[in-house]
Amino acid sequence: MIDPPALGISAGRMHALVSELCAPGRKLAGSEAEKTACAIIARELAAAGVACTVHEFEAFIGWPTRSEVTLLGAAPRAIAASGVGMAAGTPPGGIVAPVSERGEAGCIALIDGLPRYDAIMAAQRAGAVGVVAVSHGPERHYVEASPLWGAPTGAGDLAALAQIPAVQVSQEDGALLRARPGAAIRLVAEARREWRPVRMPVADIPGESPHFVMVGAHYCTWGPGATDNLAAVAMLIELARLFAAGPRRRHGLRFAFWTGHEHGGYAGSSWYADQHWAELRDHAIAYVNVDIVGVRGGTTKALRNTTAELHDFATGVLDAMAGPLPDSEKAFVAHALRRRDMYVAPTRSARNSDQSFCGIGVPSLQVSGFLPAASPEHMPGSGLAWWWQTEQDTPDRCDPAELATDTAIHHALVSALTGAEILPFDPVAMVDDVLASLREYAEAAPELAEIAWLQTLAEQVRTAAVALAGRPATDAAGRNALLMRVTRLLNPVLHHGSSNHDYDLGRISRLLPGLSPALGLAGLPPDESRMVRVGLRRRANRIADALQAVLNLLRSGE
Structure with a gap:
């Protein structure tokens, strides 16, 4: 049973902070209200004894x-x-x-x-x-x-x-x-629509290793923003206070307060990915996105935006803390998170919620507090409350007890990740996602030789990943380095269509998006079909390159 006070979590302190942050109203990226909220965040981190850097840059808002x-x-x-x-x-x-x-x-x-x-x-x-x-x-x-x-x-x-x-x-x-x-x-x-200067606080709690878990939440808002997303901001500060006061962790923690979430199409997190690309590639264990927590009535704790390698880990922690969801709620969450992919789990990372780090290959997870299926207050077809991104998202929409529960869940997730001797990554699940996505493309374009080629290669990678999972790790550092390298190779092709360093256009969520033109290949005019096939071959080469590198890595062992 979750007992937030036993962990030192204060529901009252967090809700008071939510109320203070709501007071300036809309916190538009680059506005005076954003400046006020940024100062409050920096003040609270300093009071917790956590070093904070406020990044200032220009964003298109x-x-x-x-x-x-x-x-x-x-x-x-x-x-x-x-x-x-x-x-x-x-x-x-x-x-x-x-x-x-x-x-x-x-x-x-x-x-x-x-x-x-x-x-x-x-x-x-x-x-x-x-x-x-x-x-x-x-x-x-x-x-x-x-x-x-x-x-x-x-x-x-x-x-x-x-x-x-x-x-x-x-x-x-x-x-x-x-x-x-x-x-x-x-x-x-x-x-x-214009370029304007914005502010973004980032705080670090070093660990024993050079690696860290990054926890992020946007602090810009459309309205008062109590549950989207100032409850998450209060949670991050509470987590920073708890971990700063506790013993030094095996791995460090980084807390990022994103700006330009919707005002700039994830301007803050994408800027941070661009500016810290090599550091995140080499040292970021995982990205934990915190968005939609502490919601009044938000008792359905929904796993979402979670990459395959962290799914079983996150599910295990969530079930242990909050209990498994009833089948009816699982079905409701699946509907709310529906994707375009036919065979891919709806809980996988989607093109929303500051998921700016998949091109780097950083594993991600997110747990949100959805309203249950029977609630009369959610938006149709969604787990979100009707007051989401409205002027009615006021402090009374944030439930202090629910926020404390959500904070305890995230404390457990972050504790496990920062304390892990062996990182809880599952390469087999990643390859299963590759195969699930290829299945749909093969059905749409059965004559495309590149798909069959990738399927054969992915099956070989899966066999090697299963063999690795069956071998005890004799060298923790070596096993972790191998697991992190696998994520850096597979996640970019799973989530980015053409480049690890650039972002695809649009918000449609689909794995192996580089192959998506295969879905419309049938029936194209001959010349257009020829051009599409050239592009598909190039994207297939990129995916095959990643799969072959993972296969070589797994066969060599740690």
Whole structure:
């Protein structure tokens, strides 16, 4: 049974910090409110006796500044709206066009749900001049709509951003617009996209070895941000206080407080990966992302964003601390985390939540506090609460007791990782992910020789990984070096399509993404098919290179 006070965890102290951090309101990356929150974090770390460095750099940030919809006519009616980060802006006076659910050219498209990038771009391709998204309830969510991961690197990246404005309105106001098809509306969606200086605190607690576990949480917010994500910030500070006061760990700890999470498409964590690439490659044992914890009613502890090699370890710790989830909750979590892959576990790392370190090969894990399936308060089809990324994410939405429980779970995960003599990595599970992904590609393009070649090579790697798992480690340092090297070889090809150092466009989660063009190969015109096959061969060569290197490594042993 979890007993947070026995570990020295203070629910009251954490909740008081959540309230203080909420007070400045929206903590937009680069704003004065961010500066205030950064100072609070630095103050708390100093009080805990933990050295902190505040990194200052320029990030590309996008945010809405003024949003409103007006239903025109004899008696114009103003409708409240929430803007969209990274979407295009309107002139100050807005734009006027008919509203339409069919999304015809020249209209303002009316869509359901969150105004994410793919939905906005679909409307843009159809010729719509703007988008009004309709929420599932009375709340209005803030989101970002960008295919970029981190900062743009050229004109092509900027051109990929949405060129039309977008907002979200409540369900009730959406029904009002639906009742007036073709009616003229004025859409005001003033927005900014620009480079601006930001701040990002990072703190270290050294261990006996040069290796460390990195624990991260974004501290920028759309609204007050109690559960997304200031509860996580309070947890990191509580963990830092506990580990700093305890005995020196075998491996060190690094606490990172990301900025530009949605405002910059993971600008902070991607900048950190770029700037500390070699250090993270050589010394980072794992990345523990903390996002959506301490949620009122969040009793379903959901494993997510977890790479294969850490899955069994994280599941074991989570089950021991919180108990296994009932089958009904497992099914609910699987649905909430659904992916595009047919045969890949939904708990695998996805393209969200500051997962900026897969190209380096760093293993990752995350445990979030989801609302259970029966809760009336979650967003449809999601474990997230309805107040996620709204102005209603206030301190009362954060449950101190639930936050203390989540902190105890993370304390157990981090304790096990920083105290491990042999790192709890499972290379067999990694290769199983390779084979699961190849299975779908083989079914879509059975004639593609490269897929069969990769399957044969992966099976050989799996045999060697099984043999390694059956051999006791006679040299802990040697076994750990081997395991870390395997993760550095396989994770980049599992999660990045073309390069270890660059980020793919879009937010679609799929393993071995470099091979994804194989899914649409059938039926392509001959010349287009030829070009796609050239690209697939190059991506297959990259994957094969990683698999062969792992095979050689496993056969040589530690």
